[in-house]
Amino acid sequence: MAGRGTSEHTTTDDMDERNRIWTTGNINHGFFHENLQQQPLPLQRQQTPGALSLLSAPVRAISENGNGSANGNGIGNGAANGHGQASASESDQGKQLPYQRISPNLIGIQSRFRRSYYHKVVLGALLALVIILLIAIIVLSVSIKKSNPICRSRECIRSAASLIYAMDEQTDPCEDFYKFTCGRWAEEHPRPDSVTSNDWFRERQAHIMRVVREFLRSNISSAEPEAVGKAKTMYGACMDTKQLDQRNLEPLVDYLLRFQLPLLPTSLNLTLGNESKYTAQVANASYNWLESMVAIKQHLSMDLIIGFDVFPDPFNRSINRIALGTPETESAFPFNNDDSHKLLRKIHRKTIFMQNSDEDDSEDDLESEEEEAAKQTTSGMSAYLNYIRKVIEKYLLYVDPYVNQEEATVGISQLVKQGVKVARKIHELKEDAENSTKPSKNPADDIIYISLTQLQNQTDKNIAPKTLPIWMRYMELILKGTRHEKNRQMTTNLTIITSQADILYLQNVVEYLEETPPSHIESYLWLSTIEELVLHTTSSMRLLHSEYMRLAIGTEGSTPRSLYCANGVNSLFGMAVSYVLADEEFTRVKLPRVQRMLSDIRRAFDRLVRSTAWMDAATKRKTMQKSAEMKSFIGFPSWLRNGTALNAYYEGAVVNASMHLENLMGFVHWQMMEKLNEMDKPEPIGWATSPSNVNAFHTFQSNAITVPIAILQYPFYDLGLEALNYGSIGTILGHELTHGFDDSGRRFDRDGNMVEWWSNQTINEYVNRTECFVEQYSRYHLADIDEYIDGELTLGENIADNGGMREAYYAYRLYVKEMGRERSKLPGLEHYTHEQLFFIAFGNLWCETYTPAASRYALSDSHCPGQMRLKGVLSNSEEFARTFRCARGSAMNPHQRKCRIW
Numbered sequence: 001m002a003g004r005g006t007s008e009h010t011t012t013d014d015m016d017e018r019n020r021i022w023t024t025g026n027i028n029h030g031f032f033h034e035n036l037q038q039q040p041l042p043l044q045r046q047q048t049p050g051a052l053s054l055l056s057a058p059v060r061a062i063s064e065n066g067n068g069s070a071n072g073n074g075i076g077n078g079a080a081n082g083h084g085q086a087s088a089s090e091s092d093q094g095k096q097l098p099y100q101r102i103s104p105n106l107i108g109i110q111s112r113f114r115r116s117y118y119h120k121v122v123l124g125a126l127l128a129l130v131i132i133l134l135i136a137i138i139v140l141s142v143s144i145k146k147s148n149p150i151c152r153s154r155e156c157i158r159s160a161a162s163l164i165y166a167m168d169e170q171t172d173p174c175e176d177f178y179k180f181t182c183g184r185w186a187e188e189h190p191r192p193d194s195v196t197s198n199d200w201f202r203e204r205q206a207h208i209m210r211v212v213r214e215f216l217r218s219n220i221s222s223a224e225p226e227a228v229g230k231a232k233t234m235y236g237a238c239m240d241t242k243q244l245d246q247r248n249l250e251p252l253v254d255y256l257l258r259f260q261l262p263l264l265p266t267s268l269n270l271t272l273g274n275e276s277k278y279t280a281q282v283a284n285a286s287y288n289w290l291e292s293m294v295a296i297k298q299h300l301s302m303d304l305i306i307g308f309d310v311f312p313d314p315f316n317r318s319i320n321r322i323a324l325g326t327p328e329t330e331s332a333f334p335f336n337n338d339d340s341h342k343l344l345r346k347i348h349r350k351t352i353f354m355q356n357s358d359e360d361d362s363e364d365d366l367e368s369e370e371e372e373a374a375k376q377t378t379s380g381m382s383a384y385l386n387y388i389r390k391v392i393e394k395y396l397l398y399v400d401p402y403v404n405q406e407e408a409t410v411g412i413s414q415l416v417k418q419g420v421k422v423a424r425k426i427h428e429l430k431e432d433a434e435n436s437t438k439p440s441k442n443p444a445d446d447i448i449y450i451s452l453t454q455l456q457n458q459t460d461k462n463i464a465p466k467t468l469p470i471w472m473r474y475m476e477l478i479l480k481g482t483r484h485e486k487n488r489q490m491t492t493n494l495t496i497i498t499s500q501a502d503i504l505y506l507q508n509v510v511e512y513l514e515e516t517p518p519s520h521i522e523s524y525l526w527l528s529t530i531e532e533l534v535l536h537t538t539s540s541m542r543l544l545h546s547e548y549m550r551l552a553i554g555t556e557g558s559t560p561r562s563l564y565c566a567n568g569v570n571s572l573f574g575m576a577v578s579y580v581l582a583d584e585e586f587t588r589v590k591l592p593r594v595q596r597m598l599s600d601i602r603r604a605f606d607r608l609v610r611s612t613a614w615m616d617a618a619t620k621r622k623t624m625q626k627s628a629e630m631k632s633f634i635g636f637p638s639w640l641r642n643g644t645a646l647n648a649y650y651e652g653a654v655v656n657a658s659m660h661l662e663n664l665m666g667f668v669h670w671q672m673m674e675k676l677n678e679m680d681k682p683e684p685i686g687w688a689t690s691p692s693n694v695n696a697f698h699t700f701q702s703n704a705i706t707v708p709i710a711i712l713q714y715p716f717y718d719l720g721l722e723a724l725n726y727g728s729i730g731t732i733l734g735h736e737l738t739h740g741f742d743d744s745g746r747r748f749d750r751d752g753n754m755v756e757w758w759s760n761q762t763i764n765e766y767v768n769r770t771e772c773f774v775e776q777y778s779r780y781h782l783a784d785i786d787e788y789i790d791g792e793l794t795l796g797e798n799i800a801d802n803g804g805m806r807e808a809y810y811a812y813r814l815y816v817k818e819m820g821r822e823r824s825k826l827p828g829l830e831h832y833t834h835e836q837l838f839f840i841a842f843g844n845l846w847c848e849t850y851t852p853a854a855s856r857y858a859l860s861d862s863h864c865p866g867q868m869r870l871k872g873v874l875s876n877s878e879e880f881a882r883t884f885r886c887a888r889g890s891a892m893n894p895h896q897r898k899c900r901i902w
């Protein structure tokens, strides 16, 4: 639905859009080859005095720079070609540098001895040598200790080892910083066979899920809140596959009946034999597409044909609005929402779309590209057809063991053909509507308020003089069972929120519904429901599905059921599950430190705002005011450890130890009912996600950021040195803060309402600056799939990435100014300054690996792939170029204009 005026923005995005999936080819022969420019070789660079002095920074500090400021970034001017690390050709030696620097001194002293005492007794010479050596060692150790101790905390050693084993120091950081920081990451972090891509976020999420699984496995304790017990019960029911097999497809059939869907869709052209235990139910069944569709929405939260949602009015967040339009929401069943399933859905949708263009003779370039993509997805359509046929066969044998198999085969073909045809048409109508209306520059202009009667008039237009009364009935049905059920005023006076594109879609879809045989629509609803529910029934059904998945997306192996269940329970009972993560020590020790860091970042942001030349004074003031009022939810909610509060939060959720599908369905239904019941009250401002999520969020309509405890851990935090912490979690905090001022966020004021609160002059200047980013990122080419980044789509994230890094960098400088310079070095990485470590930690955030099949689908994400995020930010950063002494014209410090907003 185009109407929704809010969105949550994440660092790596929430799982929904987080499909930054790549082919492995990119890491080794990345797009950087395209951008290579003539550069001095690393060897030449090493020979410049400037570079040498930087290389030997630890020793230099002893002899020349007692105050230890060798890691300052003021070195820039001396050696234009230099950059401050042990560069490619001599990096092996570079690591031993402190010793190398010491030895010339020793030799010098030795030779003086030789000249004076050579003719004396050999013994004396040896003795003297020993003494000298001793003195040298003492002097050396004292002086090293005095200036640059090595950090030997557990955190430092872990960070150092992890960074060293990820880095490829043979690579010139000014040419390819991704390869420099992440070149060996893949070797150390093999992608599990069951996932399509791997990165730090996924790896740590998997780690958290193992902790969660252990917790869910443990016995229910009376010392824990009841809500925790509910989560454990749900986990137990999910794990009880014996029970699932025993119950067979009975729960599935129950829900078909509840949704008033026929047990045998018309298009099967079959009748139940007398042996079937469901004969009676079939005789009583009455099917009505609208009623079934709304029942499915109520229980699965899944949009079929018509999109429905409730959210705060973009202009006034204290009122909630119902939105109607294109179908957007997929099933809220958590178990199907892992990366592989998402990829599968994307491929599935693409396959349907592809088939369409086959029928079309007017193929342009775009379509042939799409076709090419279709070929690459290992004939997804035939894999799907094969899968769904087998599922229906199994289903038919369950409802009628004596079904005529020959007739069934013919019927299944009809059913699937019709279902796919409707799915394809709906997809097409949606695309057409979205493409036919160009989104306005200001999204506020696209929002339309309309009454149900007006909407009815609109959707009847295409079929006049006929009518298809839908909207009043839809509202009555969806409110059934809520406390608004009897409130007729609510429906008759209802003003819904929608857009021109949505209305156009609804008009066309109504026309389509009117002219399509009802049995086709029925096939579509029936198939969609079966596909969604069947995974939560028997082992043999799941086996069919994993085979389909293997063929379609090429992952081998599958997630163990225990992790799959832990994930599912976590996404429904996230707060209860996080009970295990919420420790008091965090609140006491870490929380104040994170808050301090966030306050440094806010101050850095304010300074950057103040120093801009393109914002007028009033707009600057309001911008800083919004940042000051931005709420932050960090770690976990304080009420989480309060049993009464936690129980109240899950009061209406009912679980049963032996009814897995009912548990899921019941939970999603309860959530939907809550949402509808509460829709006349303002949406509370609160946590955007549960604490167990390795991610971070910004919510425009709340002017709030959420940073869960799961991301406030290694390798994002607890890195030993603040330089590393600011480079990692600091840039994430900055990213989320900056979202409040990206191309969407800047439209929302400090209260989360969409109003113009900037001056026109400043807006114009801002838009000019955003165009620079669009152009920059659109130039980025992914060689292996021969595609360009969509600079428009990724604009908001790119603004946040760029601002976030710069804010964290200056926040670290503020920290140093107030707390003093960090003196201790990272073991094995002593040859890097703290500023350099800041950027190395930032680079390390984006290390990733991916499968070839997944790569093609990464580009529809609002985030660029990790490598591009890194490259985009650093090539805009004077701070980076200065710190690594990257010459203008090098790949990481290109000649092109640097894009910058703050």
Ligand SMILES: [Zn+2]
Residues within 6 Å of the ligand: 009, 010, 011, 012, 013, 735, 739, 797, 800
């Ligand atoms: Zn983001």
